[in-house]
Amino acid sequence: xxxxxxxxxxxxxxxxxxxxxxxxxxxxxxxxxxxxxxxxxxxxxxxxxxxxxxxxxxxxxxxxxxxxxxxxxxxxxxxxxxxxxxxxxxxxxxxxxxxxxxxxxxxxxxxxxxxxxxxxxxxxxxxxxxxxxxxxxxxxxxxxxxxxxxxxxxxxxxxxxxxxxxxxxxxxxxxxxxxxxxxxxxxxxxxxxxxxxxxxxxxxxxxxxxxxxxxxxxxxxxxxxxxxxxxxxxxxxxxxxxxxxxxxxxxxxxxxxxxxxxxxxxxxxxxxxxxxxxxxxxxxxxxxxxxxxxxxxxxxxxxxxxxxxxxxxxxxxxxxxxxxxxxxxxxxxxxxxxxxxxxxxxxxxxxxxxxxxxxxxxxxxxxxxxxxxxxxxxxxxxxxxxxxxxxxxxxxxxxxxxxxxxxxxxxxxxxxxxxxxxxxxxxxxxxxxxxxxxxxxxxxxxxxxxxxxxxxxxxxxxxxxxxxxxxxxxxxxxxxxxxxxxxxxxxxxxxxxxxxxxxxxx
Numbered sequence: 001x002x003x004x005x006x007x008x009x010x011x012x013x014x015x016x017x018x019x020x021x022x023x024x025x026x027x028x029x030x031x032x033x034x035x036x037x038x039x040x041x042x043x044x045x046x047x048x049x050x051x052x053x054x055x056x057x058x059x060x061x062x063x064x065x066x067x068x069x070x071x072x073x074x075x076x077x078x079x080x081x082x083x084x085x086x087x088x089x090x091x092x093x094x095x096x097x098x099x100x101x102x103x104x105x106x107x108x109x110x111x112x113x114x115x116x117x118x119x120x121x122x123x124x125x126x127x128x129x130x131x132x133x134x135x136x137x138x139x140x141x142x143x144x145x146x147x148x149x150x151x152x153x154x155x156x157x158x159x160x161x162x163x164x165x166x167x168x169x170x171x172x173x174x175x176x177x178x179x180x181x182x183x184x185x186x187x188x189x190x191x192x193x194x195x196x197x198x199x200x201x202x203x204x205x206x207x208x209x210x211x212x213x214x215x216x217x218x219x220x221x222x223x224x225x226x227x228x229x230x231x232x233x234x235x236x237x238x239x240x241x242x243x244x245x246x247x248x249x250x251x252x253x254x255x256x257x258x259x260x261x262x263x264x265x266x267x268x269x270x271x272x273x274x275x276x277x278x279x280x281x282x283x284x285x286x287x288x289x290x291x292x293x294x295x296x297x298x299x300x301x302x303x304x305x306x307x308x309x310x311x312x313x314x315x316x317x318x319x320x321x322x323x324x325x326x327x328x329x330x331x332x333x334x335x336x337x338x339x340x341x342x343x344x345x346x347x348x349x350x351x352x353x354x355x356x357x358x359x360x361x362x363x364x365x366x367x368x369x370x371x372x373x374x375x376x377x378x379x380x381x382x383x384x385x386x387x388x389x390x391x392x393x394x395x396x397x398x399x400x401x402x403x404x405x406x407x408x409x410x411x412x413x414x415x416x417x418x419x420x421x422x423x424x425x426x427x428x429x430x431x432x433x434x435x436x437x438x439x440x441x442x443x444x445x446x447x448x449x450x451x452x453x454x455x456x457x458x459x460x461x462x463x464x465x466x467x468x469x470x471x472x473x474x475x476x477x478x479x480x481x482x483x484x485x486x487x488x489x490x491x492x493x494x495x496x497x498x499x500x501x502x503x504x505x506x
Contacts, residue, residue, distance in 0.1 A: 007049040008037070015058060022157075025467050026058070026304060032311055032460050036318075039453055042445035044430035045322065045422030052421055054124055056185065056310045059100075060158040060299035063182045066192030068164075071228040074265050075192070076162055079293070080152035082107065095146050096178055098123070099160040102149035112145030121147075121159070126178065144178060157300055161186070187299040187306055189223045190292070195230045195242055195262070222302070224261060224292060231264040231281055234272045261288040304468055312461040314421050319454050322420050326427045326443045329411050333403050333428075334438050340399035345392055397434060404432055 012030055019027040033053035040046040064072050076099070077083050084099060084107060098115055102108065115123040123145055131138030161182055164175065183189055233242045243262050263285050272278035356362060361369035408425060415424050431443040 008051045008054075012051065012053060015053065019058070023304060025464055025471075026307055028460075029307060029311055029464060032457050032464075035453055036311070036315060036457055039318065039445075039450055040422050042450065043318070043323075043422070043443060044426035044428075044445065045318065045424065047423070047426055052311075052314050055421060056307060057121060057159070058303075058307065059121075060303040061161065061182075061186045062158060062188045062190065062296055062299055063161040063163065063186040064190045064192065065163045065179065065183075066190075066226075066228075067194055070192035070194040071265065072162055072192050074268060075190075075228065075263075076160060078265050078267060079296075080150065080154045080160070082150045082152050084148055084150055095144060095164060096123070096182070097162040098145070098147045099155060099162065100147070100149055101153075101155035101157075102151060104149070105151055107148065107150040110147040110149070112141040112143070112147075114147045115145050116141045123178075123181075126181070130177065144175070158296070187222065187302040188295055190226055191223060192226050192228050193246060195227050195233055195246075195264075224295065226288075226292070227260070227262045229264050230262040230285070231269045231272065234270065234274075234277055234281060261292060263288050263292070301468075305465070308461055308464045308468065311464075312458060315454050315457045315461070317420055318422060319451070321418060322422055322424050322427070323443060323446055325411070325414055325418070325420075326424050326431065327441065329407055329424075329428050330431055330441065330443065333400075333407055333432065336403035336406065337396075337400050337438050340403060341396055344395055344399060348392075348395065400432060400434075400438070404429070 012034065016027055016030050019030065030053060033051065037046060037051050037053070040052065046052070064076065066072050080099065095112070098121060112123075115121045116125060116127050118124060126145065127138040127141040130141070130144065163179060163182070227243060227246050230242065243260070247260060264281075266282075266285070272281060356367065356369070359369070361367060407428075411425055411428060427443050427445075430445070431440075432438075433444070436444065
């Protein structure tokens with residue numbers, strides 16, 4: 001096996017070992033990702049040690065975003081019942097912090113490279129992404145990320161990400177790149193705002209990025225908008241007025257989806273002397289906190305559907321978006337090559353014809369220069385023909401290469417705009433290798449076998465969804481059907497057990 005393939009197989013085997021006891025349905029999906037990777041490698045959409053399975057986080061993921069004084073760290077510390085994050089009225093941490101469970105009693109803080117090099121976490125190879133938008137910053141991954149572990153029972157089975165507070169006057173491109181990345185991957189996004197700043201217009205940049213860039217997303221329901229530290233308004237404002245002001249500010253930016261909450265930390269609350277007002281605040285806080293915590297506990301369920309959805313989306317993207325994009329590019333490339341051949345070779349032949357006529361090499365319609373040996377058995381005429389064909393061949397492949405270069409920029413922009421998982425440029429370049437005819441319309445590796453395998457992956461995703469539904473719903477009241485009973489082909493699949501056995505033996 002190629003070294004890159006060994007690396008991928010090792011990662012997937014470790015992932016299977018992790019999922020074997022946690023979630024058998026997700027364990028089956030690793031096999032489907034393997035098949036999808038094989039398809040992508042044949043098509044040129046993946047190369048090296050890449051895998052679609054490592055491009056998504058396999059643990060339930062909750063990201064917490066907001067302005068620098070919105071009380072995110074205080075909320076996290078109260079939720080996990082450990083003081084892990086520093087808090088304050090000013091920005092106290094400019095890193096993205098990943099919080100996860102550890103059995104050790106002592107909490108640990110690990111550098112960003114621990115996240116950048118582990119495919120199970122959502123920041124795998126994030127240094128490469130940072131480098132794309134800020135040259136030289138990729139090597140400073142520890143300045144952007146950190147991993148913290150603690151024995152909080154609330155963290156079991158999930159990951160929390162605490163983002164650095166947004167500063168409307170100093171938003172770095174690389175930080176926003178990471179923010180967009182974790183929003184895409186998260187199962188739940190908590191967006192915090194500070195009730196002590198009742199003029200939302202002063203944070204237009206923050207609102208623009210956190211609201212306007214998310215309202216049109218198909219998964220907008222995973223966003224919870226939280227007005228924190230609402231207790232500070234008890235002495236000056238009616239809480240309903242404050243909430244209404246924020247809702248108007250968000251509504252002006254088009255927010256129509258996502259729940260809006262008003263909470264405060266009971267351990268750091270401002271004393272409210274009016275008993276009736278205090279009870280009203282506490283009732284609102286407890287009701288909203290209960291709902292927020294409930295959503296946080298449900299992320300494991302949402303994670304399972306997200307991963308199956310990512311598998312299905314990747315398979316459909318290959319068939320419905322990536323391959324058609326490559327086919328269109330190949331058609332344009334073919335036309336340019338044919339036009340180039342016609343113009344350049346036609347011009348070259350006309351030049352040679354004119355030159356030989358002026359030199360007197362033609363006798364009627366016969367090419368008979370004085371230096372040409374036309375005696376029977378002479379190989380000189382054939383050498384001339386072979387030489388001319390070699391020149392025309394070199395010209396042809398030069399035109400092929402030049403035509404391809406003129407299309408790479410456009411294809412790259414299309415791919416970035418479409419936000420595709422695979423690399424269509426790799427598929428295009430593989431499809432224009434010298435040994436492939438320009439008249440072959442399908443990309444390299446795209447044929448009946450590949451289409452059948454993609455169809456099988458899509459059918460498997462339907463089965464995974466049905467199995468997940470059976471875990472949480474049972475309208476008929478009949479006995480539950482297991483994954484192995486529903487699909488004997490999976491029951492006979494020994495790869496996962498073999499992978500787990502391999503890990504135990506090593």
